[in-house]
Amino acid sequence: xxxxxxxxxxxxxxxxxxxxxxxxxxxxxxxxxxxxxxxxxxxxxxxxxxxxxxxxxxxxxxxxxxxxxxxxxxxxxxxxxxxxxxxxxxxxxxxxxxxxxxxxxxxxxxxxxxxxxxxxxxxxxxxxxxxxxxxxxxxxxxxxxxxxxxxxxxxxxxxxxxxxxxxxxxxxxxxxxxxxxxxxxxxxxxxxxxxxxxxxxxxxxxxxxxxxxxxxxxxxxxxxxxxxxxxxxxxxxxxxxxxxxxxxxxxxxxxxxxxxxxxxxxxxxxxxxxxxxxxxxxxxxxxxxxxxxxx
Amino acid sequence: xxxxxxxxxxxxxxxxxxxxxxxxxxxxxxxxxxxxxxxxxxxxxxxxxxxxxxxxxxxxxxxxxxxxxxxxxxxxxxxxxxxxxxxxxxxxxxxxxxxxxxxxxxxxxxxxxxxxxxxxxxxxxxxxxxxxxxxxxxxxxxxxxxxxxxxxxxxxxxxxxxxxxxxxxxxxxxxxxxxxxxxxxxxxxxxxxxxxxxxxxxxxxxxxxxxxxxxxxxxxxxxxxxxxxxxxxxxxxxxxxxxxxxxxxxxxxxxxxxxxxxxxxxxxxxxxxxxxxxxxxxxxxxxxxxxxxxx
Numbered sequence: 001x002x003x004x005x006x007x008x009x010x011x012x013x014x015x016x017x018x019x020x021x022x023x024x025x026x027x028x029x030x031x032x033x034x035x036x037x038x039x040x041x042x043x044x045x046x047x048x049x050x051x052x053x054x055x056x057x058x059x060x061x062x063x064x065x066x067x068x069x070x071x072x073x074x075x076x077x078x079x080x081x082x083x084x085x086x087x088x089x090x091x092x093x094x095x096x097x098x099x100x101x102x103x104x105x106x107x108x109x110x111x112x113x114x115x116x117x118x119x120x121x122x123x124x125x126x127x128x129x130x131x132x133x134x135x136x137x138x139x140x141x142x143x144x145x146x147x148x149x150x151x152x153x154x155x156x157x158x159x160x161x162x163x164x165x166x167x168x169x170x171x172x173x174x175x176x177x178x179x180x181x182x183x184x185x186x187x188x189x190x191x192x193x194x195x196x197x198x199x200x201x202x203x204x205x206x207x208x209x210x211x212x213x214x215x216x217x218x219x220x221x222x223x224x225x226x227x228x229x230x231x232x233x234x235x236x237x238x239x240x241x242x243x244x245x246x247x248x249x250x251x252x253x254x255x256x257x258x259x260x261x262x263x264x265x266x267x268x269x270x271x272x273x274x275x276x277x278x279x280x281x282x283x284x285x286x287x288x289x290x291x292x293x294x295x
Numbered sequence: 296x297x298x299x300x301x302x303x304x305x306x307x308x309x310x311x312x313x314x315x316x317x318x319x320x321x322x323x324x325x326x327x328x329x330x331x332x333x334x335x336x337x338x339x340x341x342x343x344x345x346x347x348x349x350x351x352x353x354x355x356x357x358x359x360x361x362x363x364x365x366x367x368x369x370x371x372x373x374x375x376x377x378x379x380x381x382x383x384x385x386x387x388x389x390x391x392x393x394x395x396x397x398x399x400x401x402x403x404x405x406x407x408x409x410x411x412x413x414x415x416x417x418x419x420x421x422x423x424x425x426x427x428x429x430x431x432x433x434x435x436x437x438x439x440x441x442x443x444x445x446x447x448x449x450x451x452x453x454x455x456x457x458x459x460x461x462x463x464x465x466x467x468x469x470x471x472x473x474x475x476x477x478x479x480x481x482x483x484x485x486x487x488x489x490x491x492x493x494x495x496x497x498x499x500x501x502x503x504x505x506x507x508x509x510x511x512x513x514x515x516x517x518x519x520x521x522x523x524x525x526x527x528x529x530x531x532x533x534x535x536x537x538x539x540x541x542x543x544x545x546x547x548x549x550x551x552x553x554x555x556x557x558x559x560x561x562x563x564x565x566x567x568x569x570x571x572x573x574x575x576x577x578x579x580x581x582x583x584x585x586x587x588x589x590x
Contacts (some may be wrong), residue, residue: 005310008310008312008333010333010334011311011312011332011333011334012309012310012311012312012333012515013299013309013310014307014308014309014310015303015307015308015309015310016306016307017303017306017307034460037306038303038305038306038307039305039306039307040307059567080452097353192513192515192520217314217567218487218513218520218567219522220307220487220519220520220521224515224519224520225513225515225521226513226515226517244525246358256568257568258567258568258569259567259568259569260568261565261567261568261571262568263565263566264565264566264568266562266565267561267562267563267565268562269562270558270559270561270562271558271559272354272512272554272556272559273551273552273553273555273556273559274515274553274554275552276556
């Protein structure tokens with residue numbers, strides 16, 4: 001049987017058995033592939049990096065979306081940068097939002113996802129509250145005069161087309177568009193195999209936002225499995241949300257979750273000691289003081 | 296470069312690059328190997344299943360040991376079944392215990408670990424409080440008249456020499472040796488790639504103990520990375536431990552942890568929704584009702 005694996009990171013990698021290559025093309029921005037795999041079902045790969053799969057997409061999209069949406073008392077306007085598969089958009093639309101704007105740089109990703117991974121977005125692209133823009137999210141955020149309650153950065157890792165999403169200028173524009181009561185979340189890589197990238201992203205966000213909180217979950221599709229997101233805000237602290245409030249809003253949304261629960265919301269911010277140490281002390285962190293995985 | 300990978304599970308596996316094979320032998324019970332790997336440093340493999348590594352052993356051993364030790368107000372007598380590498384023993388001895396008895400079925404595992412993975416046990420095997428017995432843990436527990444406050448089952452998965460550790464009779468003997476105020480913990484596999492085994496282990500423990508709680512952490516060495524442990528007791532509820540109490544006892548132990556913290560203790564019991572559902576409903580669980588990873 002065919003196999004797909006991302007390159008080794010620190011001498012370690014995961015491999016998925018592949019039943020069939022469903023799509024293989026070059027967009028204006030990146031190499032786009034869809035495989036039908038044994039463990040994950042159909043999965044999307046961009047520039048040889050696994051992005052999402054029909055079987056485990058719910059973990060990533062629930063944790064990316066519900067955590068900041070619940071941290072805001074009543075989000076009405078949401079901006080998604082990237083997210084061409086529609087999985088984050090679908091979760092945002094479970095809430096009583098007025099409008100969800102998605103700015104995806106690569107139209108091919110949207111087209112391929114709608115055709116080959118339709119269950120990830122469900123009917124989200126057809127929702128009248130959805131505004132889909134194919135374009136550069138960095139430029140959009142720089143130029144927009146709109147206000148957003150929540151911004152989700154649902155991007156590839158900080159290489160290739162996504163590199164400017166991980167710059168200080170981007171976060172300054174995000175802060176302006178969010179105002180004091182908004183919140184931004186970005187996926188921030190694996191603490192196990194990309195710790196330096198996570199440390200760099202967190203440090204950058206701290207230069208712009210007074211509240212910065214990293215949280216984790218397990219995403220089997222991604223290298224290292226243990227995955228991180230980092231939330232930032234001027235005033236909203238995502239760790240200070242009442243479980244009963246979350247439970248009530250999930251019930252009102254009316255959609256089952258596979259990973260996210262009120263208890264998971266709180267627990268996700270409890271970082272392993274090595275990670276708490278690595279993020280708190282940044283440059284002055286001494287790796288010899290505590291054990292570290294894979295380094 | 297050489298590579299080592301466990302067999303595919305549900306079409307998915309992890310691979311580690313291998314610098315050198317340090318040991319390869321057949322014991323009376325199993326195939327014993329030690330590899331020097333790029334991601335994990337030296338690692339122990341039994342019957343082709345990764346057991347522990349010098350780089351990430353702290354995660355498994357801290358979560359196996361500290362959770363039940365903290366759940367007991369003052370553990371004095373501890374039994375470890377398996378655990379030939381000495382990593383659990385070392386953490387147990389950080390506490391003011393009177394005696395730690397270890398019953399490991401395979402003396403070769405102890406010998407190989409002491410020689411090639413000495414930093415995992417540290418000086419634990421030389422501690423005067425250590426009683427090391429090479430023998431069958433199931434028979435030991437059946438025949439012993441001793442009382443234990445904490446029993447740790449630090450074994451391979453329920454195949455090969457460990458199979459009897461996952462039987463109802465074993466847990467009945469454990470309950471007798473623990474009395475009302477003791478607690479037992481067993482590693483219970485990956486919720487992502489061994490969910491049926493976890494469900495079976497939990498169901499078995501529920502037939503013997505009124506309190507049964509599963510908790511998780513991420514162990515890069517193990518298939519699926521997300522890993523589970525299940526704790527069982529007649530009266531001790533490991534979810535009801537004061538964080539301040541944990542912090543004080545960790546301070547008294549005087550040893551740094553890499554993964555475990557008071558917040559991690561509580562957070563580890565917050566299960567992803569699919570897993571909570573799978574464990575609560577057991578046989579009546581309908582996999583189509585909620586998304587499930589890799590199934």
